[in-house]
Amino acid sequence: xxxxxxxxxxxxxxxxxxxxxxxxxxxxxxxxxxxxxxxxxxxxxxxxxxxxxxxxxxxxxxxxxxxxxxxxxxxxxxxxxxxxxxxxxxxxxxxxxxxxxxxxxxxxxxxxxxxxxxxxxxxxxxxxxxxxxxxxxxxxxxxxxxxxxxxxxxxxxxxxxxxxxxxxxxxxxxxxxxxxxxxxxxxxxxxxxxxxxxxxxxxxxxxxxxxxxxxxxxxxxxxxxxxxxxxxxxxxxxxxxxxxxxxxxxxxxxxxxxxxxxxxxxxxxxxxxxxxxxxxxxxx
Ligand code: DHB
Ligand code: FE
Numbered sequence: 094x095x096x097x098x099x100x101x102x103x104x105x106x107x108x109x110x111x112x113x114x115x116x117x118x119x120x121x122x123x124x125x126x127x128x129x130x131x132x133x134x135x136x137x138x139x140x141x142x143x144x145x146x147x148x149x150x151x152x153x154x155x156x157x158x159x160x161x162x163x164x165x166x167x168x169x170x171x172x173x174x175x176x177x178x179x180x181x182x183x184x185x186x187x188x189x190x191x192x193x194x195x196x197x198x199x200x201x202x203x204x205x206x207x208x209x210x211x212x213x214x215x216x217x218x219x220x221x222x223x224x225x226x227x228x229x230x231x232x233x234x235x236x237x238x239x240x241x242x243x244x245x246x247x248x249x250x251x252x253x254x255x256x257x258x259x260x261x262x263x264x265x266x267x268x269x270x271x272x273x274x275x276x277x278x279x280x281x282x283x284x285x286x287x288x289x290x291x292x293x294x295x296x297x298x299x300x301x302x303x304x305x306x307x308x309x310x311x312x313x314x315x316x317x318x319x320x321x322x323x324x325x326x327x328x329x330x331x332x333x334x335x336x337x338x339x340x341x342x343x344x345x346x347x348x349x350x351x352x353x354x355x356x357x358x359x360x361x362x363x364x365x366x367x368x369x370x371x372x373x374x375x376x377x
Contacts, residue, residue: 094273097268097277099140099348101368103223103367104284105281107179109222123359126364128354130227141235143275144276146277147278149219150244150335152177153217162209165208165210166201183225185231193272198210199266241339249320253323260343261345296362305355312338312342330362
């Protein structure tokens, strides 16, 4: 039976990818953010997960405003990143796990979710940057990817409750998979940020700290705000916390926080990295 060993939650700002490409990890601007990954590297070296199930949002590389699924699950043998217009295409491919993807799709459909299924799919900075952060260097990625895209871009967006329930359904699906793989779950994006309009640059440290302090012990506290409340609180892109809410749902009941890092700003974003260890199996 497969097992979820933990969850990695991180911002996915494209500028982080640029800093990696330029080797700026020790630069005073970037160091406080990159230092937050030391415990993540230790965790991954010890746990050696086989699969990463990644809840993220696509910003226009694979889906655009003309076709925007609320939930989409990749079932491709391999995924690639491409230049999104900021001049970097990360070269390392992301091996897929189509059998596990289809198992997750079947199980979440049985749980009455209706995802779009993608047998070919590009993944944007919301997957590429977290992967570069977690597995730096040029070696092939040691995990297989199951990407799960949530629409946090074009309204109407799904509710926090719906995303949490999707995450729980994915967690149950992973636990019921017959393989022996060890799975790590990712939630990417956030925390508070708004890139456009009159409130460009908006950051809300109070709301971010509320999310960070409740994520492990009481994730349902994050469901008290609806999606539009979150846009108001955290900014129009701060609503990427929906990806974190889904990933936390997949981890199930008891988790232990191994590390938490919060640094403002990275680019226009309040950046955060959280590492949670799963201390029990996911139950219905
Ligand atoms: C930034 C943050 C994001 O989440 C994103 O997708 C793009 C840009 C930023 O802060 O620059
Ligand atoms: Fe984003």
